Amino acid sequence: MWEQIRANRTKSFVLVGAMAAVLLGIGYIIGMMFFGSPIGGLFIALIIWGVMSLVAYFEGDNIFLSISRAKKIERDDHPRLYNIVEEMKIASGLEYMPAIYIIDDPAMNAFATGRDPKKAAVAVTSGLLQNLNRDELQGVIGHEIAHIKNRDVLLMTMCGVLLGTIVMISYYMMHMLFWGGISGGRRGGGGGSGGAIILLVGLVLMIVAPILARLIYYAISRKREYLADATAAQYTRYPEGLASALEKLGGSRLQPQSANEALAPMYITNPFRKKGKAATDLSSTHPPISERIRILRSMGGASFADYNASYTAVHRGGGSVMPVSALAGAGSLGIRAASSEAAVGEPSKIERTREVSDLMWKKNNYKTINCNCGTKLKVPPNIKRFTVKCPHCGTTHSV
Amino acid sequence: MAIGIGIAVLVIIVLLIVGVVVMYNGLVRLRNQMNNAWSQIDVQLKRRHDLIPNLIETVKGYAAHERETLDAVISARNMAQGAVGKGVGAQSKAEGALSGALMGLFAVAEAYPDLKANQNFLSLQEELTSTENKIAFSRQFYNDSVLTLNNKVQMFPSNIIAGMFSFSEGEFFEIEVPKEREVPKVSF
Structure with a gap:
């Protein structure tokens, strides 16, 4: 059952290979345009890509976590x-x-980071903790753990770096073309019509390459989202949990405050989602939420085979989303019953909100004083006074 | 000509050896995964056994006269602890009984608002609910591992390697409780 992850990796590597080919193509044409031979251009492209990859590989997770102002708990x-x-x-x-x-x-929202399972992390927003019940949260966490287990974090980081390199190089080359002229012509050599053809090919490539790379990138990302949904359903044995969470996420109009475009594929839903986008949008990191919910809700069981059948049904026979190897020998798996809220001792939404806000106060180094009247006083860390007065009953507390 | 045949035979032999090594390593990996998954279940079961005395103490403070229910949980816990190491079958049975007894206790607790508001009880309940889930999930992973291993042990061609190196099939871990995955529901 766990074999399919490896098979799936091969497929993604083909797409990554296509992106790498685009990058090499750019390097080649730059070399032809500016140096008269492909070597120099390829060298520049590979150096930029290599440096960016190393930074992303070793520091990527720290950078992501710090720009999203995530606090470890x-x-x-x-x-x-x-x-x-x-x-x-x-x-x-x-x-x-x-x-x-x-x-x-x-x-x-929620996302996962970490280049390998040893260094993995999941991050959730306080809004998510407030609004989701246990089963829904489990679905979301299952989706994020699936990204870690399926090695999507590493894959999408590397794809993001490739994409970034391609976009960056094309951008600067376009500028150099317009403002600096072409040195290749000055060097003589080929000249004439050969130079013109290279220039034309170069121009077209500079425009097309970033778009092409972006489309490949989005295609990989969407595929990994379906797989993570299917995996989450299989882990939890309860597709409804994730479906209902996605419904809540989709219904909210709030955008994350510090989302990063490079990190978008790692979120549970696209943080840059705009309302009313077409259902088969090629320029999105995530499949449409409504479609993901429909697939999860019409699953007859909790296995990959069930997810695949449901995907096909929702797309009216529109192919399959799982690799064949994932489905080989995989039967249907039973779905468990929902946890009954009262019995789990599950806090209501009000209690959850209070819980999360207390946690955020604590994480921001606020001190809590419990007043006898039941009020919780939050004292800022940089307070200068020695006593505080309860706003409700007027009791004075020493800090 | 003779050299050509010789090379062909050599290639086939090398491929065969590589195939055997790959299959053997795959079987070892699956067996380790299964054993590891089993130890995960053990960790969670032990955690549940450890949490119960605490729970009993807390409940006693509010609902001391529910002797019967409390005793049922205590004896089920002792039975489950006694069954540790007595094989998958015996252990699954005892753990199933314990799950059932715990359900009964939580159902009874619903009738005591003070108990339900107790912070200690609430966190114990969260811990036990989660431990229950963790038992279910580690069982799920264990059973998935057993299934994969058993498929390999039974199916051609890996069954030949499994027979040669005496890989045996794993035993599924089933907990027999009425509606075992459902947490207790209470109706008044």
Whole structure:
């Protein structure tokens, strides 16, 4: 059952290879245009790509977590979230417990980072913790753990770097073409019609390459999203949890405050989503939410085969989304019952909101004083006074 | 001509050896994964056993006269602890009984608002619910691993390698509880 992940990787590598070919094509043509031989251009392209890859590989997760202002939490900070992550870690057979981060943001979203399962992390927004119940949160975390387990983080980071390199090089080359002229012509050599053809090919490539690379990138990303949804359903044995979470996410109009475009494929839903986009949009990192919900809701079981059947049904026979090897010998898996909210001792939305806001105060180093009248006083870390007065009952507390 | 045949035979032999090594390593990996998954279940079961005395103490403070339910949980826990190491079958049965007894306890707890508001009880309940889930998920992963291993052990051509190196089939871990994945529901 876990074999398919490897088979799937091969398919993605083909697409990554296509992107790398685009990059090499650009390098080649730059070399022809500016140096009269492909070597120099290829060299420049590979150097830029190499440096960016190394930075992304070793520092990518730290950069992402710090720009999204994510704060690391421990088990005691939010036992329920920690437990859910651990549950999904167990269900996925991951060897290491991912680090958990929380982002103070009312918008609902979640993402995963980490180049390999050893260094993985999941981050959720406080809005997500407030609005989702246990089953829904489990679905979302299952989706993120699936990204880690399927090695999507590494794949999409590397694709993002390739895309970034292609866009950057094309951009600067266009500018150099317009403002600096072409040195290749001055060097003589070929000259004449040969030079004109190279110039034309170069111009077309500079315009087409970034678009092409972006389309490939989005195609890979969307494929990984379907796979992560299917994997989450298989881990939780409860597709409805994720479906209902996606419904809540889709219904919210809030945009994340500090989303990063390079990180978009790692989010549970596209953080740059615009309302009313066409259902078969080629320029999106994620499949449309409504479609993902429909597929999850019409699953007859919880296995990859069930997801695939449901995908085909939703697309009215429009092919399959899982690689054949993933479906070989995979039967249907039973779906579990929903957890009954009251029995789990599950907090209501109000309690969840209070829980999360207390956590955010704590993470921002505010001190909490419990007043006898039931009010919780939050004292800022840089307070100068020695006493505070409760606004409700007027009792004075020492800090 | 003779050299050509010789090379062909050599290539076939090398391919065969490579195939055997790959299949053997695959079987070893699956067996390790299965054993690892089993130890995961053990960790969670032990955690559940450890949480129960705490829970009993907390509930006693509010609902001491629910002796019967409390005793049922305690004896089920002792049975489950006694079954550790007595094979998959015995253990699954005892753990199933414990799950059932716990459901009964949580159902009873619903009738005590003070108990339900107790912070300690709430966090114990979250821990037990999650442990219950973790048992289910590690069981799920274990059973998936057993299924994959058994398929390899039974199917051609890996069954030949499995027979040669005596890889045996794994045993599924089933917990028999009525509606076992459902957390207790209470109706008044």
